[in-house]
Amino acid sequence: MFSGASNMVEGVDRAFAFIFITAIVFIVGITGFMIWTVIRYNEKRVKKAKQFTGSNTLEIIWTVIPLILVMVMFYLGWIGFAPMRNVPDNAMKVKAIGRMWEWQFDYGDGKLAKELVIPVNQPVKLELFSEDVNHSLFIPAFRVKEDVVPGYDNYLWFTPFYIGEYEILCTEYCGLMHSGMTTKTLVKSQEDFDKWLSELPVTGIVPDHAGLVLLKNTGCIACHSLDGARLVGPSFKGLYGKTQNVMANKELVSITADDAYIQSSLINPDGQVVEGFNKGLMKSYEKELSNEEIQKITEYLKTLGIDQQ
Amino acid sequence: MSTHPTHNEHHDPEGSKIGMWLFIFTELFLFGGLFLVYAVFRNKYSAEFHHAAEELNAFIGTMNTVVLLVSSMTVAMSVTAIQKGNSKKAIGLLILTVLAALIFMVNKYFEWSHKFEFNLYPGSDVVKGLDHGEILFYGLYYMMTGLHALHVLIGLVLLIIVIVRLKSGRITKDHYSLHENSGLYWHLVDLIWIFLFPLLYLIT
Amino acid sequence: MKNDKHPHISSYNQHITVLLVLLILTFITVAVSGLHFSTFSVGVALIIASVKGATVLTYFMHLKYESLFLKLIVAGVFLVYALVIVLTFTDYLLR
Amino acid sequence: MSSTEKYTHESYLEHKGKYKGLLGWLTSTDHKKIGLMYMYAITVFFLVAALLGLMMRIEKIAPGPTIMDAQTYNGVFTIHGVIMIFIVVIPGLAAVFGNLFLPILIGAKDVAFPKLNLFSWYLFMTGAILGLFSQFVGGDPPDTGWTFYVPYSAESSTNVIWALSAAFILGFASILTGLNFIVTIHRMRAPGMTWFKMPLFPWSLYATAWIQVLATPIVGITLLMVIAERVLNIGFFDPALGGDPVLFQHLFWIYSHPAVYIMILPAMGVVTEIFPTFSQKPVFGYGAIAISSIAIAVVGYFVWGHHMFTSGISYWSRWFFSFLTFIVAVPSAIKVFNWLSTMYGGKISLKPPLLYAISLIFLFLIGGFTGLTLGALATNIHTHDTAFVVAHFHYIIFGGMGFAFFAGIHYWFPKMYGRMYSFRWANIAWGFLFLGFNVLYFPLFIIGLQGMPRRYFDYLPQYQTGHVISTIGAFILIIGIFMMISNLIYARKKGALAGPNPWKGVTLEWKIPSPPPLENFDEIPVITHQPYFFGDTNDED
Numbered sequence A: 001m002f003s004g005a006s007n008m009v010e011g012v013d014r015a016f017a018f019i020f021i022t023a024i025v026f027i028v029g030i031t032g033f034m035i036w037t038v039i040r041y042n043e044k045r046v047k048k049a050k051q052f053t054g055s056n057t058l059e060i061i062w063t064v065i066p067l068i069l070v071m072v073m074f075y076l077g078w079i080g081f082a083p084m085r086n087v088p089d090n091a092m093k094v095k096a097i098g099r100m101w102e103w104q105f106d107y108g109d110g111k112l113a114k115e116l117v118i119p120v121n122q123p124v125k126l127e128l129f130s131e132d133v134n135h136s137l138f139i140p141a142f143r144v145k146e147d148v149v150p151g152y153d154n155y156l157w158f159t160p161f162y163i164g165e166y167e168i169l170c171t172e173y174c175g176l177m178h179s180g181m182t183t184k185t186l187v188k189s190q191e192d193f194d195k196w197l198s199e200l201p202v203t204g205i206v207p208d209h210a211g212l213v214l215l216k217n218t219g220c221i222a223c224h225s226l227d228g229a230r231l232v233g234p235s236f237k238g239l240y241g242k243t244q245n246v247m248a249n250k251e252l253v254s255i256t257a258d259d260a261y262i263q264s265s266l267i268n269p270d271g272q273v274v275e276g277f278n279k280g281l282m283k284s285y286e287k288e289l290s291n292e293e294i295q296k297i298t299e300y301l302k303t304l305g306i307d308q309q
Numbered sequence B: 001m002s003t004h005p006t007h008n009e010h011h012d013p014e015g016s017k018i019g020m021w022l023f024i025f026t027e028l029f030l031f032g033g034l035f036l037v038y039a040v041f042r043n044k045y046s047a048e049f050h051h052a053a054e055e056l057n058a059f060i061g062t063m064n065t066v067v068l069l070v071s072s073m074t075v076a077m078s079v080t081a082i083q084k085g086n087s088k089k090a091i092g093l094l095i096l097t098v099l100a101a102l103i104f105m106v107n108k109y110f111e112w113s114h115k116f117e118f119n120l121y122p123g124s125d126v127v128k129g130l131d132h133g134e135i136l137f138y139g140l141y142y143m144m145t146g147l148h149a150l151h152v153l154i155g156l157v158l159l160i161i162v163i164v165r166l167k168s169g170r171i172t173k174d175h176y177s178l179h180e181n182s183g184l185y186w187h188l189v190d191l192i193w194i195f196l197f198p199l200l201y202l203i204t
Numbered sequence C: 001m002k003n004d005k006h007p008h009i010s011s012y013n014q015h016i017t018v019l020l021v022l023l024i025l026t027f028i029t030v031a032v033s034g035l036h037f038s039t040f041s042v043g044v045a046l047i048i049a050s051v052k053g054a055t056v057l058t059y060f061m062h063l064k065y066e067s068l069f070l071k072l073i074v075a076g077v078f079l080v081y082a083l084v085i086v087l088t089f090t091d092y093l094l095r
Numbered sequence D: 001m002s003s004t005e006k007y008t009h010e011s012y013l014e015h016k017g018k019y020k021g022l023l024g025w026l027t028s029t030d031h032k033k034i035g036l037m038y039m040y041a042i043t044v045f046f047l048v049a050a051l052l053g054l055m056m057r058i059e060k061i062a063p064g065p066t067i068m069d070a071q072t073y074n075g076v077f078t079i080h081g082v083i084m085i086f087i088v089v090i091p092g093l094a095a096v097f098g099n100l101f102l103p104i105l106i107g108a109k110d111v112a113f114p115k116l117n118l119f120s121w122y123l124f125m126t127g128a129i130l131g132l133f134s135q136f137v138g139g140d141p142p143d144t145g146w147t148f149y150v151p152y153s154a155e156s157s158t159n160v161i162w163a164l165s166a167a168f169i170l171g172f173a174s175i176l177t178g179l180n181f182i183v184t185i186h187r188m189r190a191p192g193m194t195w196f197k198m199p200l201f202p203w204s205l206y207a208t209a210w211i212q213v214l215a216t217p218i219v220g221i222t223l224l225m226v227i228a229e230r231v232l233n234i235g236f237f238d239p240a241l242g243g244d245p246v247l248f249q250h251l252f253w254i255y256s257h258p259a260v261y262i263m264i265l266p267a268m269g270v271v272t273e274i275f276p277t278f279s280q281k282p283v284f285g286y287g288a289i290a291i292s293s294i295a296i297a298v299v300g301y302f303v304w305g306h307h308m309f310t311s312g313i314s315y316w317s318r319w320f321f322s323f324l325t326f327i328v329a330v331p332s333a334i335k336v337f338n339w340l341s342t343m344y345g346g347k348i349s350l351k352p353p354l355l356y357a358i359s360l361i362f363l364f365l366i367g368g369f370t371g372l373t374l375g376a377l378a379t380n381i382h383t384h385d386t387a388f389v390v391a392h393f394h395y396i397i398f399g400g401m402g403f404a405f406f407a408g409i410h411y412w413f414p415k416m417y418g419r420m421y422s423f424r425w426a427n428i429a430w431g432f433l434f435l436g437f438n439v440l441y442f443p444l445f446i447i448g449l450q451g452m453p454r455r456y457f458d459y460l461p462q463y464q465t466g467h468v469i470s471t472i473g474a475f476i477l478i479i480g481i482f483m484m485i486s487n488l489i490y491a492r493k494k495g496a497l498a499g500p501n502p503w504k505g506v507t508l509e510w511k512i513p514s515p516p517p518l519e520n521f522d523e524i525p526v527i528t529h530q531p532y533f534f535g536d537t538n539d540e541d
């Protein structure tokens, strides 16, 4: 009936097919019966109406049969829908922002687009976010639709199967230009997509690196600068991978600032004290920072060290 | 107002009573909508509701509960009185009820004006600065007690009409439908308060 | 319809007793709320309020002496409301 | 028959009360006059709203602006929806035919509270006029859609408050009518008329009345909360204040889904009266039809979530609401099968009322099955808020309730006015109506499935064919409506005398003169057998 442009189409269209076929059978059957009755029992043909008043058997039959049919419809509707709420882990996440009266797609790192561009055969999860009133993101070809409600973390996902162009429409009334709130989905091959994404100019606000957020929140930057300036402690700039002279066990040794070194500097700062700095100023962060968090900080420190290598 | 002398509203106390109960149901669902909103937000923001409820004056709330309960009893008694044919006593008891209703309203007035003094009303700068849950709590507080107070006023008017009709002898031992139904309405006002009171004042 | 039998007249004393019960229950809720049962407090408060409400319905509102039909519709109405709450919360609690 | 004949008895129409003329009508507590006053008011509002519908169709004959701009269009569909839903179809059949015939059908002289009944009419008019005002008082007409979804309805700078207050007041008019009917049915049935000897139209009104009483207050308080949000800054639904926009949708549909059964149940009741009369045969499965009305009312109360399947409600909530939605379809099916069996084996005379009733079944089937499509979770995702929904509810509301109204007016017209209309013109009008209707709404299913959203002022070119066909249908439909109305208006004054029982009906209204006298019955009848007992009348043939 429809071309299966996404993984959702099959389940949805199966439910459509069952309901529509049942509907046609019943509508044609009942209408035909009605017309036949009106002709066959027309007052011109019959002398006397039969005076029966009911039949329990019939009542049961026409309660049970529709009941069974609607339960099948319900079941098909349900299983066609169930995968829509079950996002696979490898889904690519894109934030879809609805505002009066345009769509915007946020690929992270300040990369914003007006059209949804996605790689083919890659599950995509759209995280729906509204800046003002309700909207609803609808891609008819993919059989997906979900409301974009302010204050709600709604989402939808799908896997596009073919390269091509598809409509995106807003289906929740949102004011004057509701009907103008349309855009397109462009499904591209993985290479084209990667190229497109890397060429997409950064127009939005680049969010802080998770590691930087941790540095700020834990208070590290009170003592460590990011720009090379010397504060209470040594600057983080260019730290990672650099060769550092430290006092360990009252001996001056030369070590390379790698993951393990950073980890130990955090957990046991006084174990290796950088030359020219005092011991005892930095406390141990063993209790405050988990290993993952230290990992993130380390990753961030790496980005500060790039120009050194 | 009827257009025909014989086209009289037929007298059916049982029917009027069912009518009154149906009306009470609609009132219950009117408040029911607010209770539903309360339940949803209370579930979402329990800590804030907790905190905001502490600001309410549980003492005034308790007093008003007592006042309303007493007034509910006096109304019920006045119905007993008219059923026994004692309309003097019925009037006396209703006057007590009206007094109780007035006390309730005066208390409410002080409660609200006290809040307004501290700029605790929806949309005020103080309220805008609060946490989300607290803003909603105050919204609910004003909406629920306000709507309830409106019902107290309507009940008050009804009771006064009953008093007047008792005086003029239009309500009697055999013809007291209006009296009974106004009583029912007053109990409804009480019933709603019974739920409002703990939900707004006591959940601390 | 039928039943134009004499209405039941509640005695003054009964009303006084009911009031006393209601006042005691009020006192209990206020006292309990002072104990800070936290999460339980809502439940306790609501249970007591329901008991009070039921008392008002049965005695002050005379339900005890009304026709079965009236009792049934009152019960039905509360049931409907309860179901509305339950269904709404299938959304909010299972989200 | 000469058209100048005059019936001899004094009917409720000629009866003079304290006041004469218009004032006499406006102060009358007679249930029949109140019913007629509802009918006239509703007809005018229907025509106004239908004209707005036609304007929308003309606008959509081509993409881009044709006869209006986007703001106007948004106002037009809002007012079209508000008038049609709150002023035309919710009160519609219950207030018109319920008022006119409920007391007669149960053998009573009036409703239980005649003054309250008149008061409801005034409330209704106040609300209706307030609704109309929202179009004209300063500012723009409301543009939120009849569903008033927040946050938009809390922000829109148009006259939303007027429309909200109108709906609020209309709600109370509806509650009071329901209350009145429940008490009437409980207390005023004629001696001998047990519950299961009551005709089926009163049964459907009884079920409807309960929904009116128990569901309407919820929308009342919800609209008040939106008003409070706009005026008093109480932000229950404002996300910026921690409120919840989806909660509004719950509250709104807790009422507005049951409201669709307020519309359809009396419609089902009306045609249930028509089938036995024109088949000269008792209704088939009396008990099943009566109970299914109650079942629809009860279960229908708990399916509101099917309007919110895409709004982000929980997985299990969707599951549950979808399940219950399918359950309510079954009692509707039962009714349809019982109607068919009522005709089967009868002595059918295909007069205009039956013609309308039969076409109702056809349209209701299409509307009902597309309702099932909307009720299934997977397919709802695709069709929600598209033209498919628009087609669904026009088929079921206009095709169900609208056609029931047409059927009912053709059925009871001779009783209401004592005169008969032209069958020929009634049949021709039906032809235009039926054809126009399908041409108007069927294409909307198709473009809906292709993805055409609703409430769209403008659209993508691929949907144009469907829109053009649809617009043509609207014009055919109008011809039908005009013919029908003219035929009836002409008959009102010039029609031939109808006599007390032109259709050989057996329910109580056919046993009194046409038009009925002021107090319906000289003597309250005593009921001894089933309401649809054709035993005696039929032996003559």
Ligand code: HEA
Residues within 6 Å of the ligand: A022, A026, A030, A065, A066, A067, A069, A070, D147, D260, D261, D263, D264, D306, D307, D308, D325, D326, D328, D329, D332, D333, D334, D336, D337, D364, D365, D367, D368, D369, D370, D371, D372, D374, D375, D376, D380, D383, D384, D385, D389, D392, D393, D396, D397, D400, D401
């Ligand atoms: C009179 C009014 C009326 C009636 C009776 C109905 C009846 C039904 N409606 Fe409809 N509906 C509306 C008026 C009505 N609706 C309106 C106004 C809207 C839009 C609101 C808006 O958003 O503006 C709407 C929207 C609407 C939606 C939401 C769409 C969306 O926005 O996503 C849904 C979803 O489930 C739905 C479902 C149903 C179902 C399952 C029925 C069922 O009750 C139908 C049952 C009938 C049948 C099934 C036919 C008879 C059956 C047989 C003859 C037997 C054979 C049967 C079987 C084998 C099952 N309706």
Ligand code: HEA
Residues within 6 Å of the ligand: D047, D048, D050, D051, D053, D054, D056, D057, D077, D078, D080, D081, D082, D084, D085, D088, D089, D144, D145, D146, D147, D390, D394, D397, D398, D402, D440, D453, D454, D455, D456, D457, D474, D477, D478, D481
């Ligand atoms: C009873 C309910 C009812 C009825 C009968 C109708 C009747 C019609 N409606 Fe309906 N409609 C609704 C209820 C109804 N509508 C609702 C609830 C909505 C949703 C609103 C929303 O989204 O919020 C809606 C929405 C709606 C839309 C969708 C808007 C959109 O989503 O963009 C459209 C578009 O075509 C439409 C068209 C029509 C048409 C052409 C008719 C025609 O059938 C009308 C046919 C009749 C005539 C054309 C008669 C013409 C008469 C005259 C011209 C005489 C005028 C004379 C005087 C004023 C004296 N309606």
Ligand code: CUA
Residues within 6 Å of the ligand: A098, A099, A100, A101, A134, A135, A136, A170, A171, A172, A173, A174, A175, A178, A179, A181
């Ligand atoms: Cu955004 Cu409609």
Ligand SMILES: [Cu+2]
Residues within 6 Å of the ligand: D256, D257, D260, D303, D304, D306, D307
């Ligand atoms: Cu619905």
